[in-house]
Amino acid sequence: MGRTQDIIALVGEGDRGRTLLETLLAAPGVEVRYYVDTDPASPGVALAREHGVRCRDDGCFDDLHGDADIDLIVETTGDSNVLAALATAKHPATRLLDPAGVRLMLGLLEARREATSLARDERRDYERRIAELTAVVERAPVEQACYVRQASHQVKTPLSAIQSYVNVILGGYTGEIPERTREVVEKIHSRCEAALANLAKCRMLADVRCSGRDGLEMSTVHLNELVGEAVELRAELADGRGVEIRYLAREGADLVLCDPQKTVVLLAELVENAVVYSHDDGLVEVSIEPAAGRLAVVVRDHGIGIPERCLPRVFDEDYRADPAVQHHPDGAGVGLTIAREIADLQRFDLSVESEEGQGSVVTLTVPPAPAS
Incomplete structure (x- = not known):
C-alpha cells in the first residue's frame, strides 16, 4: 500500500522558518520529518521540537543525505551555497524547492486555507439553516x-x-x-x-x-389500580350496549413508573375502543400479564375486527377503517391516536393484532418501576 502523506524536510531560519513550519504542520497529507536551522534559539527549532520533528540546529544536512523517503526539501534562506549543498546531498528522486517556489507554495496553501475556511463557514451556515428548519418542523x-x-x-x-x-x-x-x-x-x-x-x-x-414530555408528572403506582380505574370510567358506556368488561387483575408485583393521570386516559381509550367496536352483548377482556421482564396490559374484544390492510394506519389521526365507520358512524378517529401519543411520551410499547370479523387485541407494554 502506498504512502498517504508527503514527507518534507524544511531548511529555514528565524521567523520565516517558523511560519512555514507552522503552515506545513497544519497542512493535511504532509509529514514534516526534518527541520534544519543554524540558530539553536530560533523559534523554528523550538516549534519543531515541540512537535517531535527531527531537528538540527547547526545547519548540518547529514540526516538528509540520500534519504529516499523524503519527497520534498523546502529551502527558505535563498543562500546559493545552501542550495548547492542540498542539491548534492538529496536523493535523486527528492525535489528541491527554492524560495521562489516556497512563495508560490505559500500562496497556494493560503488559497487552500481560505477555500477551506469558506467551505467551513458555508457548512456552518447550512447546518444553522437546517437546524432552524428542523425547529420549525418540530414546532409545527x-x-x-x-x-x-x-x-x-x-x-x-x-x-x-x-x-x-x-x-x-x-x-x-x-x-x-x-x-x-x-x-x-x-x-x-x-x-x-x-x-x-x-x-x-x-x-x-x-x-x-x-x-409533550415536559408535561409528564411521573410517579410509582400500582398498574392494577390504573387499569381498574380505566375500566370503571368506561363501565357506563359498556352497560349501555350490554357489553361485559371482564378485568383480571394481576397477582404479584405491579409497580410501574408513569404519569398516572395520562396513563389512565390511555387505558380508558383502549377499553372504550374495545367496547365501541364490540357487538351488542359482547365481551371485552382486560388483563395484566408478564412480558419478558415487563408488564403487558392486554385488551381483547370479540367485535368487528380490523381489515389487515388497515392495521398499519390504526393509530393515525382521523383514520377509520370502513367497517369501523359503518359500525360507529359518529366516531372521531382519534382515540387510538391519543393512546399512541401518551404511550410514546412515556416510551411504552403499544401494538394491535386483529382479524376482520373476529375482534382485536391491543397490548400496552410497560417497564416495571426501578427497584428502590
Missing part, C-alpha cells in the same frame, strides 16, 4: 395542536348552547311539540352529544401534544 405539530385546542374551545361554546336549547325543547318547557318534530330535535340532540364528545377527544389530543 405543537403549534397546530395549540390551535386545535383553542378552536375546539370556541366551537364547544355554541354547540353547548344548542344542546341546552334542545334540552329545553325536549323537556317540554316550550310547550307540546309534534311527534315528527320531536324526532328531528332528538336527532339534533344526539348529533350535538356526538360532536361534543369528539371535540373533547380532539382537545385531549391537543393537550397531550402541547404539553
Whole structure:
C-alpha cells in the first residue's frame, strides 16, 4: 500500500522558518520529518521540537543525505551555497524547492486555507439553516395542536348552547311539540352529544401534544389500580350496549413508573375502543400479564375486527377503517391516536393484532418501576 502523506524536510531560519513550519504542520497529507536551522534559539527549532520533528540546529544536512523517503526539501534562506549543498546531498528522486517556489507554495496553501475556511463557514451556515428548519418542523405539530385546542374551545361554546336549547325543547318547557318534530330535535340532540364528545377527544389530543414530555408528572403506582380505574370510567358506556368488561387483575408485583393521570386516559381509550367496536352483548377482556421482564396490559374484544390492510394506519389521526365507520358512524378517529401519543411520551410499547370479523387485541407494554 502506498504512502498517504508527503514527507518534507524544511531548511529555514528565524521567523520565516517558523511560519512555514507552522503552515506545513497544519497542512493535511504532509509529514514534516526534518527541520534544519543554524540558530539553536530560533523559534523554528523550538516549534519543531515541540512537535517531535527531527531537528538540527547547526545547519548540518547529514540526516538528509540520500534519504529516499523524503519527497520534498523546502529551502527558505535563498543562500546559493545552501542550495548547492542540498542539491548534492538529496536523493535523486527528492525535489528541491527554492524560495521562489516556497512563495508560490505559500500562496497556494493560503488559497487552500481560505477555500477551506469558506467551505467551513458555508457548512456552518447550512447546518444553522437546517437546524432552524428542523425547529420549525418540530414546532409545527405543537403549534397546530395549540390551535386545535383553542378552536375546539370556541366551537364547544355554541354547540353547548344548542344542546341546552334542545334540552329545553325536549323537556317540554316550550310547550307540546309534534311527534315528527320531536324526532328531528332528538336527532339534533344526539348529533350535538356526538360532536361534543369528539371535540373533547380532539382537545385531549391537543393537550397531550402541547404539553409533550415536559408535561409528564411521573410517579410509582400500582398498574392494577390504573387499569381498574380505566375500566370503571368506561363501565357506563359498556352497560349501555350490554357489553361485559371482564378485568383480571394481576397477582404479584405491579409497580410501574408513569404519569398516572395520562396513563389512565390511555387505558380508558383502549377499553372504550374495545367496547365501541364490540357487538351488542359482547365481551371485552382486560388483563395484566408478564412480558419478558415487563408488564403487558392486554385488551381483547370479540367485535368487528380490523381489515389487515388497515392495521398499519390504526393509530393515525382521523383514520377509520370502513367497517369501523359503518359500525360507529359518529366516531372521531382519534382515540387510538391519543393512546399512541401518551404511550410514546412515556416510551411504552403499544401494538394491535386483529382479524376482520373476529375482534382485536391491543397490548400496552410497560417497564416495571426501578427497584428502590
